[in-house]
Amino acid sequence: MSKKILPLVIGAAMGVAATTAAGATTLEDVKVKGFIQCGVSQGLPGFSNPDAQGNWTGLDVDLCRAMAAAVFGDASAVKYTPLSAKERFTALQSGEVDVLSRNTTWTMSRDTQLGLNFAGVNYYDGQGFMVRKDLGVTSALELSGASVCTNTGTTTELNVADYFRANNMPYEIVAFEKADEVVAAYDAGRCDVYTTDASGLYAQRLKLTNPGDHMVLPEIISKEPLGPVVRQGDDEWFNIARWTLNAMINAEELGVSSENVDNMKSSDNPSVKRLLGVEGAFGEAIGVSNDWAYNIIKNVGNYEESFNANVGPDTPLGISRGVNALWSKGGFLYAPPVR
Amino acid sequence: MSNQSMFHIRTEEAPLLPAPVSTTGVIGWMRQHLFSSIGNTALTVVGILIAYSIIAPFIQFAFIDAVWTGDNREACLPQDGGHSGACWAYVEAYFPQFIYGRYPTDEVWRVNIVYALFALLLVPLAIPSAPYKRTNAILFLVIFPIVAYFLLTGLVIGGTVILPIVETAVWGGLLVTLVIAVTGIVASLPLGIALALGRRSKMPIIKLVSIIFIEFWRGVPLITVLFMSSVMLPLFLPEGVTFDKLLRVLIGVTLFSAAYMAEVVRGGLQAIPKGQYEGAMALGLRFWPMMYLIILPQALKLVIPGIVNTFIGLFKDTTLVLIVGMFDLLGQIQSSFTDPTWSTPSQGHTGYLFAAIVFFVFCFGMSRYSIFMEKKLHTGHKR
Numbered sequence: 250m251s252k253k254i255l256p257l258v259i260g261a262a263m264g265v266a267a268t269t270a271a272g273a274t275t276l277e278d279v280k281v282k283g284f285i286q287c288g289v290s291q292g293l294p295g296f297s298n299p300d301a302q303g304n305w306t307g308l309d310v311d312l313c314r315a316m317a318a319a320v321f322g323d324a325s326a327v328k329y330t331p332l333s334a335k336e337r338f339t340a341l342q343s344g345e346v347d348v349l350s351r352n353t354t355w356t357m358s359r360d361t362q363l364g365l366n367f368a369g370v371n372y373y374d375g376q377g378f379m380v381r382k383d384l385g386v387t388s389a390l391e392l393s394g395a396s397v398c399t400n401t402g403t404t405t406e407l408n409v410a411d412y413f414r415a416n417n418m419p420y421e422i423v424a425f426e427k428a429d430e431v432v433a434a435y436d437a438g439r440c441d442v443y444t445t446d447a448s449g450l451y452a453q454r455l456k457l458t459n460p461g462d463h464m465v466l467p468e469i470i471s472k473e474p475l476g477p478v479v480r481q482g483d484d485e486w487f488n489i490a491r492w493t494l495n496a497m498i499n500a501e502e503l504g505v506s507s508e509n510v511d512n513m514k515s516s517d518n519p520s521v522k523r524l525l526g527v528e529g530a531f532g533e534a535i536g537v538s539n540d541w542a543y544n545i546i547k548n549v550g551n552y553e554e555s556f557n558a559n560v561g562p563d564t565p566l567g568i569s570r571g572v573n574a575l576w577s578k579g580g581f582l583y584a585p586p587v588r
Numbered sequence: 589m590s591n592q593s594m595f596h597i598r599t600e601e602a603p604l605l606p607a608p609v610s611t612t613g614v615i616g617w618m619r620q621h622l623f624s625s626i627g628n629t630a631l632t633v634v635g636i637l638i639a640y641s642i643i644a645p646f647i648q649f650a651f652i653d654a655v656w657t658g659d660n661r662e663a664c665l666p667q668d669g670g671h672s673g674a675c676w677a678y679v680e681a682y683f684p685q686f687i688y689g690r691y692p693t694d695e696v697w698r699v700n701i702v703y704a705l706f707a708l709l710l711v712p713l714a715i716p717s718a719p720y721k722r723t724n725a726i727l728f729l730v731i732f733p734i735v736a737y738f739l740l741t742g743l744v745i746g747g748t749v750i751l752p753i754v755e756t757a758v759w760g761g762l763l764v765t766l767v768i769a770v771t772g773i774v775a776s777l778p779l780g781i782a783l784a785l786g787r788r789s790k791m792p793i794i795k796l797v798s799i800i801f802i803e804f805w806r807g808v809p810l811i812t813v814l815f816m817s818s819v820m821l822p823l824f825l826p827e828g829v830t831f832d833k834l835l836r837v838l839i840g841v842t843l844f845s846a847a848y849m850a851e852v853v854r855g856g857l858q859a860i861p862k863g864q865y866e867g868a869m870a871l872g873l874r875f876w877p878m879m880y881l882i883i884l885p886q887a888l889k890l891v892i893p894g895i896v897n898t899f900i901g902l903f904k905d906t907t908l909v910l911i912v913g914m915f916d917l918l919g920q921i922q923s924s925f926t927d928p929t930w931s932t933p934s935q936g937h938t939g940y941l942f943a944a945i946v947f948f949v950f951c952f953g954m955s956r957y958s959i960f961m962e963k964k965l966h967t968g969h970k971r
Contacts, residue, residue, distance in 0.1 A: 291913060291919075291923055291926075292922070292923040292924075292926030294927065294928040294931065295928060298923070298926040299685075299690065299923060299927070300927055301685065301924075302693075303684075303689070303690035303758075328755070329757075330757060331915070331923070332913050333910075333911055333912070333913055335819065335911070336818055336912065336913060339819045339822060339823065340822070342823070343822035344822075429925075429936050436933065452931070455661070455928060456931055456932065456935065457933060458666055458933050459666075564928060565661060565929065
């Protein structure tokens with residue numbers, strides 16, 4: 250008892266707010282405080298980055314907004330905590346954020362050893378290669394003897410080593426500390442190939458003098474499934490995170506978008522009816538209102554809308570759907586049905 | 589006298605001839621300073637070449653090729669494959685964010701008032717001849733922090749919202765840099781003086797505590813302090829209890845710089861001859877009057893360069909708060925690099941150039957003011 254009270258007293262004395270009462274579930278806490286505290290990156294183009302007006306935008310940000318829409322019917326009921334890669338898990342464990350939506354790769358150790366749960370995958374990333382078009386290379390397997398620009402001390406460097414050795418190709422690493430230096434070196438022609446996560450390649454391409462002269466090769470040499478993370482042991486909140494993502498994917502599959510969602514409410518398709526809460530009580534089962542998915546789609550949109558608005562072909566990033574297309578269109582995205 | 593006719597004696601002064609052209613004016617100065625020998629001439633030529641090769645591209649980048657207006661990255665893209673200049677349009681678009689962070693636009697006037705009050709109170713305090721020093725100091729050191737605190741964070745009395753609460757998480761840019769630097773500077777000086785006196789104290793416990801404090805904080809890097817306060821502290825607290833991140837940083841930075849300040853001040857104290865202490869005691873002064881009236885004024889004057897050094901170091905160290913997810917000026921600029929709307933080859937260079945200019949203005953200002961104070965306070969020790 251006294252162990253719990255002492256820090257509280259110290260905290261109160263120093264003008265500190267206790268944000269949550271210990272013991273309550275995350276959903277109850279969130280409902281009491283009236284917003285979701287969302288952990289995002291310190292800036293990753295298209296995934297979570299602040300714009301010139303200071304608003305957070307991006308694919309990861311949309312997921313938090315969708316969760317707020319599901320819980321409150323208001324996508325703006327989110328507060329963002331920018332987190333560095335080092336402090337992100339601690340921030341989630343300690344309750345500083347309610348959900349971590351920060352381009353975090355789902356790995357076994359993170360899922361099992363940190364007291365965290367991954368609620369799904371909202372972007373399938375992987376390490377790729379970018380080359381100059383005039384190099385005349387169309388596949389990473391033709392890169393024998395190439396010099397490769399990359400960041401020091403990351404798994405990126407190790408993945409390159411594995412890939413080139415596995416394919417018996419000699420190569421030369423040109424490594425730098427910061428992403429900006431790597432891009433500058435590649436732009437200046439100090440290496441033939443630039444490698445990092447594919448989403449990063451598209452973002453960094455914008456910083457090249459002539460982005461049109463460069464292309465991303467089709468090979469992806471590592472698996473980086475990125476997804477939202479919640480604390481382990483709070484299944485109710487975990488369900489909300491997981492099914493918010495699933496609702497966005499299902500909505501795309503069923504052709505429900507923010508524009509037609511009002512008309513779709515009167516659709517004859519039973520899957521649409523269940524998704525939008527016209528039939529059944531699926532929302533109540535996860536602790537939110539039955540029109541939860543309607544609110545998500547109305548306020549944020551389906552997965553396709555979010556993708557196209559943040560990273561899609563019409564944005565400066567210009568990423569095509571690729572493996573992030575629906576399963577029915579040759580991609581990996583597959584959400585269990587609402588029923 | 590009789591020989592007057594035999595000798596020619598000039599009755600009026602001969603007109604002064606101008607000095608040879610080669611020793612006066614610009615040419616003379618150049619001959620004397622730049623081309624006095626073959627070695628010097630060679631050095632001059634090399635120097636001019638180096639300066640030219642640095643300054644010319646800089647002017648080309650910052651002014652001639654620069655893009656001053658535009659709505660998005662299209663404006664700043666290099667034309668016909670060449671290199672593009674500074675993208676000032678991007679700095680313009682992001683300027684409010686660099687100054688206020690993500691402070692809500694409707695509440696920005698509060699930050700402006702704080703900036704204005706700060707300048708209004710600091711300027712007369714810094715000018716030695718301005719009147720009402722005591723009132724001014726009290727206003728600046730006691731009233732201003734309270735006013736600024738409520739203006740920046742918000743004020744709610746008994747449920748009525750007088751000023752809406754603005755969380756420190758949305759503060760950023762120059763605001764955070766200045767809050768951390770000013771708090772650190774203002775709080776670390778008295779704390780440092782106290783620690784320096786404590787370390788020289790004859791009372792064993794005070795001395796021991798001061799030494800442990802100073803050596804501990806000097807022994808850990810600031811980045812570790814910030815990281816511990818941000819990552820480890822939440823783990824020690826029960827779930828749900830969180831300290832404000834900015835508060836954690838402020839405490840960490842203040843304690844850290846206080847330790848450095850203590851050693852600087854101690855250096856000054858050690859330079860004071862024993863006779864000054866004995867003289868003060870002979871006059872019947874007790875410890876605090878002796879320190880306040882005799883020792884500290886002399887000791888602090890001696891170590892002004894060291895103190896300002898610590899201040900400037902502290903000001904620049906504020907950029908480290910980026911690693912705990914706070915956006916100071918540099919962090920805010922770096923975070924803006926991730927906006928694909930403005931992503932261009934010159935974006936990074938422009939952003940860092942802007943950061944360098946702002947930091948230089950503040951640090952150079954502090955440096956010049958310290959030299960001014962030194963000149964004003966020197967009393968016969970100056971060489």
